[in-house]
């Protein structure tokens with residue numbers, strides 16, 4: 001049993017001088033720090049100048065793409081894919097993948113992400129690395145059948161899924177069709193059936209580019225969301241990513257179905273020069289989670305920078321300041337991400353998973369320590385993270401053991 005001490009902040013409340021007590025894999029209690037001695041904990045991390053938050057959830061990423069960081073930075077998207085990304089992906093070996101997935105996962109953990117939702121090839125290798133490093137990971141093997149890309153064969157996708165189903169406490173396999181213009185109706189239907197049968201999440205890119213929307217319209221006479229409606233995928237297990245070319249009707253359908261949209265603001269602005277109208281989508285009641293996408297194009301897997309970008313960019317599309325409160329943005333990176341993945345996490349409450357982050361707030365940019373949500377979204381950064389706990393285990397940062405219980 002151990003405790004994290006500091007101001008405990010989650011999307012529902014701010015509790016000053018709190019001790020968050022962890023026992024096994026769960027949060028046992030949240031008590032005033034001066035009552036801690038009654039619990040006989042073995043170790044204590046943090047103190048007065050710390051903030052404890054639920055672990056941040058990176059709801060869309062490709063960790064192994066750390067390999068491509070900064071490459072082709074100034075090329076147009078199509079050229080970037082054709083000249084840099086795809087040729088390098090064809091050359092991947094299993095050894096490369098292990099090395100770069102490890103780097104990407106270490107980067108995510110160091111910046112405070114306790115959960116990743118990854119979508120890539122060589123999912124088996126990524127899953128093994130994730131389990132070894134102790135991050136909570138939802139992992140899907142990318143599947144495409146409308147494009148000739150052997151790494152993304154549906155057979156391999158289903159094989160990975162079945163192999164990891166129910167196998168690990170930390171790694172949960174998800175179904176990962178690539179996007180609405182690279183996957184056939186039949187493959188979408190097969191995916192929907194397997195999701196129905198197993199309860200698995202379905203994670204896909206959704207209306208990320210104009211070409212995708214035009215392609216779907218031409219082939220199926222509908223929008224990407226309309227297409228998902230035809231295949232049985234439009235439900236609460238669907239995690240669609242980006243959505244920058246969706247119309248209002250599509251967003252309403254996603255909200256009505258209880259699906260999740262993952263917002264990746266840095267990636268969208270860098271690759272497409274576009275974003276979603278976050279304020280409107282939250283008003284519709286759509287569950288919007290936050291993703292870093294990959295280190296190329298975003299530069300770094302830092303959920304704090306992503307929150308900050310989401311908050312600022314929301315004002316641009318709304319055409320007014322303060323479009324989305326910082327507290328709501330923080331909810332996207334924690335509670336709404338947990339909801340998307342079906343996790344009992346994202347809040348600091350007894351019985352919730354002990355996925356927690358301790359932030360060292362003994363720095364000028366945390367003063368005055370008054371509006372905690374604003375500090376977390378606009379002032380904090382990943383490098384302020386001191387200790388990361390996943391599933392009740394300290395997986396990053398030694399932390400200062402300030403006292404012995």
Ligand SMILES: [Zn+2]
Nearest residue numbers: 060062293294
């Ligand atoms: Zn992506």
